[in-house]
Structures are given as C-alpha cells and as structure tokens.
Amino acid sequence: xxxxxxxxxxxxxxxxxxxxxxxxxxxxxxxxxxxxxxxxxxxxxxxxxxxxxxxxxxxxxxxxxxxxxxxxxxxxxxxxxxxxxxxxxxxxxxxxxxxxxxxxxxxxxxxxxxxxxxxxxxxxxxxxxxxxxxxxxxxxxxxxxxxxxxxxxxxxxxxxxxxxxxxxxxxxxxxxxxxxxxxxxxxxxxxxxxxxxxxxxxxxxxxxxxxxxxxxxxxxxxxxxxxxxxxxxxxxxxxxxxxxxxxxxxxxxxxxxxxxxxxxxxxxxxxxxxxxxxxxxxxxxxxxxxxxxxxxxxxxxxxxxxxxxxxxxxxxxxxxxxxxxxxxxxxxxxxxxxxxxxxxxxxxxxxxxxxxxxxxxxxxxxxxxxxxxxxxxxxxxxxxxxxxxxxxxxxxxxxxxxxxxxxxxxxxxxxxxxxxxxxxxxxxxxxxxxxxxxxxxxxxxxxxxxxxxxxxxxxxxxxxxxxxxxxxxxxxxxxxxxxxxxxxxxxxxxxxxxxxxxxxxxxxxxxxxxxxxxxxxxxxxxxxxxxxxxxxxxxxxxxxxxxxxxxxxxxxxxxxxxxxxxxxxxxxxxxxxxxxxxxxxxxxxxxxxxxxxxxxxxxxxxxxxxxxxxxxxxxxxxxxxxxxxxxxxxxxxxxx
Amino acid sequence: xxxxxxxxxxxxxxxxxxxxxxxxxxxxxxxxxxxxxxxxxxxxxxxxxxxxxxxxxxxxxxxxxxxxxxxxxxxxxxxxxxxxxxxxxxxxxxxxxxxxxxxxxxxxxxxxxxxxxxxxxxxxxxxxxxxxxxxxxxxxxxxxxxxxxxxxxxxxxxxxxxxxxxxxxxxxxxxxxxxxxxxxxxxxxxxxxxxxxxxxxxxxxxxxxxxxxxxxxxxxxxxxxxxxxxxxxxxxxxxxxxxxxxxxxxxxxxxxxxxxxxxxxxxxxxxxxxxxxxxxxxxxxxxxxxxxxx
Numbered sequence: 015x016x017x018x019x020x021x022x023x024x025x026x027x028x029x030x031x032x033x034x035x036x037x038x039x040x041x042x043x044x045x046x047x048x049x050x051x052x053x054x055x056x057x058x059x060x061x062x063x064x065x066x067x068x069x070x071x072x073x074x075x076x077x078x079x080x081x082x083x084x085x086x087x088x089x090x091x092x093x094x095x096x097x098x099x100x101x102x103x104x105x106x107x108x109x110x111x112x113x114x115x116x117x118x119x120x121x122x123x124x125x126x127x128x129x130x131x132x133x134x135x136x137x138x139x140x141x142x143x144x145x146x147x148x149x150x151x152x153x154x155x156x157x158x159x160x161x162x163x164x165x166x167x168x169x170x171x172x173x174x175x176x177x178x179x180x181x182x183x184x185x186x187x188x189x190x191x192x193x194x195x196x197x198x199x200x201x202x203x204x205x206x207x208x209x210x211x212x213x214x215x216x217x218x219x220x221x222x223x224x225x226x227x228x229x230x231x232x233x234x235x236x237x238x239x240x241x242x243x244x245x246x247x248x249x250x251x252x253x254x255x256x257x258x259x260x261x262x263x264x265x266x267x268x269x270x271x272x273x274x275x276x277x278x279x280x281x282x283x284x285x286x287x288x289x290x291x292x293x294x295x296x297x298x299x300x301x302x303x304x305x306x307x308x309x310x311x312x313x314x315x316x317x318x319x320x321x322x323x324x325x326x327x328x329x330x331x332x333x334x335x336x337x338x339x340x341x342x343x344x345x346x347x348x349x350x351x352x353x354x355x356x357x358x359x360x361x362x363x364x365x366x367x368x369x370x371x372x373x374x375x376x377x378x379x380x381x382x383x384x385x386x387x388x389x390x391x392x393x394x395x396x397x398x399x400x401x402x403x404x405x406x407x408x409x410x411x412x413x414x415x416x417x418x419x420x421x422x423x424x425x426x427x428x429x430x431x432x433x434x435x436x437x438x439x440x441x442x443x444x445x446x447x448x449x450x451x452x453x454x455x456x457x458x459x460x461x462x463x464x465x466x467x468x469x470x471x472x473x474x475x476x477x478x479x480x481x482x483x484x485x486x487x488x489x490x491x492x493x494x495x496x497x498x499x500x501x502x503x504x505x506x507x508x509x510x511x512x513x514x515x516x517x518x519x520x521x522x523x524x525x526x527x528x529x530x531x532x533x534x535x536x537x538x539x540x541x542x543x544x545x546x547x548x549x550x551x552x553x554x555x556x557x558x559x560x561x562x563x564x565x566x567x568x569x570x571x572x573x574x575x576x577x578x579x580x581x582x583x584x585x586x587x588x589x590x591x592x593x594x595x596x597x598x599x600x601x602x603x604x605x606x607x608x609x610x611x612x613x614x615x616x617x618x619x620x621x622x623x624x625x626x627x628x629x630x631x632x633x634x635x636x637x638x639x640x641x642x643x644x645x646x647x648x649x650x651x652x653x654x
Numbered sequence: 655x656x657x658x659x660x661x662x663x664x665x666x667x668x669x670x671x672x673x674x675x676x677x678x679x680x681x682x683x684x685x686x687x688x689x690x691x692x693x694x695x696x697x698x699x700x701x702x703x704x705x706x707x708x709x710x711x712x713x714x715x716x717x718x719x720x721x722x723x724x725x726x727x728x729x730x731x732x733x734x735x736x737x738x739x740x741x742x743x744x745x746x747x748x749x750x751x752x753x754x755x756x757x758x759x760x761x762x763x764x765x766x767x768x769x770x771x772x773x774x775x776x777x778x779x780x781x782x783x784x785x786x787x788x789x790x791x792x793x794x795x796x797x798x799x800x801x802x803x804x805x806x807x808x809x810x811x812x813x814x815x816x817x818x819x820x821x822x823x824x825x826x827x828x829x830x831x832x833x834x835x836x837x838x839x840x841x842x843x844x845x846x847x848x849x850x851x852x853x854x855x856x857x858x859x860x861x862x863x864x865x866x867x868x869x870x871x872x873x874x875x876x877x878x879x880x881x882x883x884x885x886x887x888x889x890x891x892x893x894x895x896x897x898x899x900x901x902x903x904x905x906x907x908x909x910x911x912x913x914x915x916x917x918x919x920x921x922x923x924x925x926x927x928x929x930x931x932x933x934x935x936x937x938x939x940x941x942x943x944x945x946x947x948x
Contacts, residue, residue, distance in 0.1 A: 046878040046879060046880045047875060047877060047878060047880065049875055049879055049881055049882070050749060050881075050882045051869075051870075051873075051881050051883065052746040052750070052839060052867070052870050052883075053746060053841035053843070054881060054883045054888055054890050055909070057881055057890055057902070058890065
C-alpha cells in the first residue's frame with residue numbers, strides 16, 4: 015500500500031493538521047450563539063430544555079467521529095491510495111497506429127484499419143485508468159493525433175476517427191518519434207505499441223534500426239491478395255510527336271499466381287488490352303503505343319477484384335500536341351526545306367519573296383529577300399539584300415575563314431575545321447548583340463535580343479561549303495531554340511505513388527534551374543544528391559519538374575503499397591498479455607474511498623445535520639437503528 | 655427623501671372602507687345610526703323658540719327680520735365615537751429581522767387613520783411603551799392625513815412595555831369610552847391580560863391587532879444560544895434543538911389564544927398576523943372578515 019501523491023509522513027502530517035482544524039471548527043460550531051429576542055417569556059417555560067454548563071464539551075462525539083472518518087477517507091482518496099508496490103504507478107505509452115495505404119485493404123472481416131482500431135481500443139481499455147497514452151498516426155510521416163492523455167473517451171474518439179492514408183509505413187521514423195516523445199514529454203516511460211500490418215518497402219525494412227526494448231506489437235495478421243500498378247511512364251515518341259509510348263508496371267503482392275486482364279483507354283476509347291500472368295511477388299511491365307494529338311485522360315485498369323482497389327486504376331492526363339509555324343520567304347525553297355522539315359514540331363510554310371507577312375507565324379525567315387512590312391515576330395535573315403538588313407552592315411568580305419563564338423549558348427556545339435566562306439557580309443555589332451560566328455573584320459552571324467528576337471546570317475550556309483557540315487543544322491537549331499525554347503522541351507509523364515520520389519538527373523543539369531511545382535501552384539522542396547533529385551509528397555497531386563530542356567510530370571495518384579512485411583523481433587511483446595498485470599499489482603482505491611467518505615458524510619448529515627429535511631422523529635428512528643448512537647441528554651436550565 | 659408610509663394606490667383602495675365598532679357607548683349614539691337629538695352639528699334639524707341663555711349664534715336672523723320673532727335653529731347631533739389607536743413603541747417591536755413589527759404597526763395605524771379621516775372620524779394616535787407617549791389627534795378629512803403620517807414616521811421604538819401603567823394612564827386620560835385599537839406584539843415581562851381586561855371593563859371596545867415576527871413564533875436558531883431580552887436586557891443561556899422548537903411554538907400559540915379569548919369574552923375582537931403578511935392583505939383580509947373595516 016502506498017500513497018501516490020504523498021509520502022506516509024506527509025499524509026499523517028496533513029491528516030493531523032486538518033483533523034485538528036475540523037475539531038476546532040466543531041467546537042466553534044457548538045459554541046454559544048448570542049441572539050436578541052423580543053421576550054424571554056416563552057423560553058423560560060419550565061418544560062423547555064435549557065443550557066448546558068460546559069459548552070466546550072463535545073456533545074455529539076459520534077458526529078465528530080463520523081466527520082473525522084469521512085475526512086480520513088476523502089484525504090486518502092485525494093492522495094490516491096493504492097495497494098501495490100510504488101513502482102507500479104501510472105505510466106506513459108505511445109500507441110503507433112498503422113495508417114499506411116495498405117490499411118485500406120479489405121479482408122473478409124472488414125478493412126484492415128478497422129481491425130487495427132479494434133486492437134487499439136482493446137489495448138486502451140486494458141490499460142490501468144491512470145496510464146496516459148499518446149496516439150500517433152504512423153505512415154510515411156509520423157504525426158501525433160493526441161498528446162499524452164488519460165481521458166479514455168478522447169483516446170477512443172481519436173482511434174475511431176483515424177483513417178488510412180496513401181503513403182507507405184515508415185516504422186523507423188515512428189519508433190524514433192515514439193522514443194523521443196517518451197523521453198522528452200512522458201512521465202514514467204511505458205510501452206511503445208505498434209498496431210497494424212507492418213507492411214513496408216524492402217528498403218525501409220533494411221534501414222530499420224533495432225526496435226525499442228519496450229515494444230509491444232498488436233499484429234494485424236490478415237493478408238489480402240492484391241495486384242496493382244506500381245508506376246506508369248508515358249512519353250511522346252521522339253520521331254513522331256503524336257505517338258505516345260506507354261509503359262506500365264504491375265506487381266502481384268499476394269501469395270498466389272494471378273492472371274489479370276489489363277485495359278487501357280484514352281478519352282473512353284480503348285487503346286490497348288493485355289493479359290498479364292504474375293507470379294507471387296513478381297513485377298511485370300507492359301508497353302504499348304497509341305496515337306493522338308489531342309489532350310485527354312489515359313486510364314489503365316486492372317480487373318483484379320482484390321481487396322485493395324486503390325491501385326487497380328491509373329489515370330494520367332495527356333497534353334495536346336503543339337507545333338510551331340515557320341514561314342520562309344525564299345525564291346529557292348529547296349535550300350531550306352530539308353533543314354526545317356527534319357523536326358516534326360515545325361510547321362513550315364514557304365512563300366515567295368515580297369509576299370505579305372504571315373501573322374500566324376511564330377518565326378519568319380527571309381532568304382535573301384526583304385520584308386514586305388515591318389516585322390513584329392521573331393525573324394531570321396539570311397544574306398539580306400542591301401538596305402534591308404535589320405543590323406548595320408560594315409561591308410562584304412571574300413574568301414574568309416569562319417570562327418565560332420562558342421562561349422555563348424547560341425554557339426553551343428558548333429565546330430568546323432578551316433571552314434571558308436567565299437563571300438559574306440560583315441556586320442557592325444551594337445551593344446547587346448550576340449556574335450555567333452566571326453570572320454576577319456567582324457561578325458558574320460549575329461543575334462539581337464529584344465521583344466522580337468532577330469538573327470542575321472551574312473551568307474547562306476546552304477550555298478557554301480558549310481552545307482556539308484554538322485554545324486549548319488546545329489546553328490539553325492540553336493537559333494530556333496533560342497527564339498522559342500518551349501517547343502523543344504521534351505515532356506515525360508509518370509504516374510506513381512505518393513511518398514518519396516527519386517528522379518535520376520542527366521549530367522550537366524544546373525541545380526539552380528531545377529524547379530518542382532505541386533499542382534501548378536506550390537513550390538515543392540527537393541534535394542539533389544548523387545545525380546538524383548528527391549522530393550516527397552504525402553498527398554496525391556501533380557508534380558511538375560523542370561529539368562533543363564526536359565519536363566517531367568509526376569501524377570502521384572497511386573497509393574504507395576509496400577512490398578514486404580516487417581517481422582517484429584521475438585523479444586517484443588505481442589498481443590494483449592501482461593497489459594493488466596500492472597493493474598493487478600497496483601489497484602486504484604480512490605473511487606471507493608471517495609464513495610465511502612461521501613456516504614459517511616451523508617450519514618452524519620442525516621443524524622446530526624441541522625438543515626436536514628428529515629423530521630426529528632425520522633431521525634430518531636434512524637438513530638435507534640444504530641445501537642451505539644448516544645441518546646441526547648436532557649439539558650439543565652440556567653437563566654442569567 | 656424617505657419612502658411614504660403608505661403609497662397612493664393603497665390609499666385610494668382604502669377610501670371605500672369604514673371603521674366599525676360593535677358597542678353603543680354611554681352618552682353617545684353608537685354605531686352609525688343618525689342621532690335623533692339636537693345639538694352641535696352641521697346638519698339642520700328644526701326650529702324652536704329662543705329662550706334666555708341660548709346661543710345667539712344659532713338664532714335665525716332671517717326669520718326675525720321677516721316675522722320679528724326670535725327662532726333658534728337646532729342641528730342634528732353627529733355621532734362622535736372616539737377612535738384611539740394605541741401603537742406599541744417598545745424595543746421588542748424592533749426585533750424580527752428586516753421586516754420589524756414596528757414598521758408593520760406604523761403602516762397599519764396609518765391605514766386605519768386614513769380610513770377614519772375619510773369618514774370624518776376623529777382619530778387619536780397614541781404610542782406607548784412603559785407609559786403613554788404624546789398623542790396626536792387628527793380629524794376633519796383626508797387632507798389631514800399627511801401630518802398624521804409624519805407623526806407615525808417620526809416615531810421611534812424604545813423602552814420596555816408596561817401594560818399596567820399604560821392601562822392606568824389611558825383610563826385617566828381618556829374617560830370618554832370609545833373604540834380602542836391596540837397594535838402590539840403583546841410581549842412584555844408582566845402580564846397584559848389583566849390591564850386589557852380592566853380597559854374593557856370600564857367600557858372601551860377592544861380591537862387587539864397582534865403582530866409577531868416569524869422568529870417570535872418559530873425561532874430559526876438551534877444549538878447553544880445566549881438569548882437577550884430586547885426590552886429588559888435579561889440573558890438566558892440554553893441549548894435549543896429542533897425537538898424543542900415545537901414546544902416553544904405551542905407556548906406562543908397558547909399565549910395568542912389567550913389574548914383572543916380575552917377579547918372575545920369582553921365583546922372585542924382579536925386579529926393576529928405575522929410581519930410577513932402585507933398590511934394591504936391584513937386590511938382587506940382578516941380586518942374585513944371580522945367587520946373591523948368594510
């Protein structure tokens with residue numbers, strides 16, 4: 015037996031002090047009260063009892079005794095008297111509830127999360143009433159749902175309201191969080207309890223440190239069969255922008271072989287059907303192509319009929335195909351046609367020199383011809399006639415050697431060896447102009463920034479020896495990309511699961527230019543390490559990565575289903591055995607003590623209370639039922 | 655400004671009431687019957703021949719001018735039953751907590767005075783304790799009520815009650831018999847029955863209005879008490895518990911019953927009520943039921 019809040023000495027001291035106070039109050043209460051009355055005529059009647067001689071004498075010892083007993087019982091209740099050893103007092107526990115995507119799975123008895131809730135509720139109810147519990151939602155990120163709480167109703171409500179998420183379980187983080195919570199905030203450390211299926215990725219299981227010693231497992235052992243998509247990659251064919259190449263990865267999480275039909279549809283129209291045969295634990299990839307230039311939703315569906323339908327469907331929104339219109343004003347279109355038709359993103363239109371400007375064109379190319387009107391679009395001028403050049407011409411040079419200014423991105427990759435130009439115009443560059451190629455006397459290919467970008471060639475590359483050089487299509491490609499960079503950007507669509515995503519990066523990617531945007535609105539934090547970009551999204555959404563000339567769009571709509579099951583160590587306690595052992599050793603008595611104290615006070619009030627509603631006869635009858643109640647002595651009378 | 659003794663609404667309700675007495679007093683016309691005798695009064699009764707020694711002010715000079723004979727106007731005698739209200743102003747009237755008996759007594763005396771003034775009665779307000787105090791005589795109509803109310807408001811309760819002395823002084827001060835309304839708690843060291851019996855025996859009609867406080871009848875205290883008499887200052891120490899309370903109340907009720915029997919035996923009336931009973935309810939309740947006012 016021990017006092018939870020007080021030591022025995024403190025308890026006795028407090029009991030003595032309060033008992034003395036009560037006795038004094040009792041005697042004061044029994045002291046004589048002075049009262050002015052209209053007359054003493056009726057008080058002095060001979061048949062009325064009168065005063066007692068010793069007014070400080072305890073006149074109702076049973077009343078005082080009952081009050082002291084009630085005081086003792088209530089004080090013991092406040093001190094939370096317990097039967098048991100002092101070590102068996104209240105403790106703090108952390109209850110980790112598995113809220114991973116796997117808990118959405120359905121088994122014959124219901125959802126796995128429901129089974130987890132039942133186990134958690136049973137554990138809470140088995141704990142001693144004074145123990146405090148912190149409920150933690152454990153998935154990819156451990157989140158406390160309550161603080162250390164002893165109110166069972168609050169805890170049970172928190173458990174009932176817990177819903178599974180879409181990410182995988184990260185037990186290492188959950189155990190670390192629980193240990194820190196017990197160390198930093200908890201009182202007397204209790205158990206770290208994990209309730210759930212414990213499905214994690216193989217990597218997470220491999221990285222899991224040794225679990226805490228005070229671990230208890232409330233296992234959810236039912237394993238539903240499940241097959242589902244793990245990821246999908248959709249990209250345009252480099253040769254044909256209207257052709258989409260699709261790769262789907264499917265995994266069998268169950269323990270038996272499955273043969274599944276797969277149906278893919280774009281905008282509701284089927285584009286591919288496959289039948290997959292998957293061994294237990296095996297993954298399979300499916301690839302197919304389909305052609306469209308329209309935007310729409312690509313949906314792939316597995317007809318599994320398993321317990322987890324979340325990963326049976328994957329949907330990706332495909333953008334529409336965009337092309338850029340280039341209008342060429344040339345008397346000899348055959349020179350530039352092979353150059354411009356090589357890229358399917360270009361829609362090239364040839365017109366004769368002097369024709370009206372094409373307002374729908376993004377870029378105008380003037381091949382040795384003047385413009386019919388002032389140009390407001392991007393423009394490329396090739397060997398412009400005298401007086402029509404957009405930049406100043408300093409003269410014409412014959413038989414010059416060409417040199418490239420490779421320090422500028424516009425001249426990236428341009429290499430020629432002793433390239434000689436028979437005749438070329440030499441330009442006078444202005445501040446801000448970008449020389450791409452130079453010869454003796456000045457630049458011969460010049461670019462100028464502005465709202466409408468301009469590039470001027472002093473010679474026609476296809477009419478010189480450069481037409482056999484790789485530098486000729488490259489310089490045109492560089493100029494066109496400089497003028498309209500978006501048209502050259504490659505888009506790759508991925509459908510994956512929420513959680514941590516790792517993207518391999520190409521070499522030479524400038525980390526400062528990388529952007530990750532969630533749902534077209536929020537900047538998403540990411541890290542780049544070892545040529546891999548990593549980001550985390552705990553909720554489904556659309557993440558767009560801008561990696562140089564490549565756009566990666568991640569549609570994080572699939573749940574993150576872990577592929578392995580964590581096997582807890584044998585040293586960990588499992589199930590519900592031993593939970594109530596603490597309670598059996600140290601049993602709370604305070605409520606019985608409080609009830610007994612209240613009953614004693616009620617009895618005292620019935621027998622001796624002034625304000626009782628019971629009549630004197632009733633109280634006398636009650637008093638007669640108790641043989642040790644002393645009958646009141648008839649007082650003697652004394653008049654002053 | 656102190657609150658008025660009686661509010662206007664209550665006074666308006668009192669205007670339709672009249673004080674009634676039961677006896678026919680010697681030398682006066684009793685009750686409310688019109689007198690058949692001539693005398694000093696306001697209402698004309700008859701003429702007679704003038705005789706030597708008659709009051710010249712009653713001569714009908716118009717008839718003399720016309721007939722050259724002296725005729726004397728005779729007037730109807732008005733019943734003048736003296737109504738005297740004795741107000742107990744002893745210290746015991748101040749006991750009883752917030753609603754003291756003295757306040758109830760003053761309000762009750764004021765209400766009865768107003769009723770009498772409206773009916774052109776002559777009312778004597780006579781406070782007393784050990785002896786009779788200075789009285790106030792009011793009459794002549796409702797417009798004379800304000801001084802009477804001031805007199806009552808200025809009264810202060812003090813001293814001890816001596817009914818023997820009061821009865822003796824009353825008998826000598828008011829030889830003319832009349833209605834004696836005594837408003838008191840009738841609590842004094844000496845006995846009050848014999849003095850009241852004496853006053854009734856000499857011809858006064860008694861209307862005893864017994865006012866008590868709740869704690870006078872049912873003491874709310876219990877335990878060890880040191881009781882102090884409000885008038886004499888005598889002390890009594892005693893233990894008072896719930897089972898004794900009923901004995902005390904029985905004693906009080908016996909005392910009140912004795913007063914009632916005395917009044918009934920002597921042709922008077924007795925009314926008792928606690929300070930919790932509003933004066934309005936007392937006037938229109940018990941006082942109306944016993945035909946003291948109606």
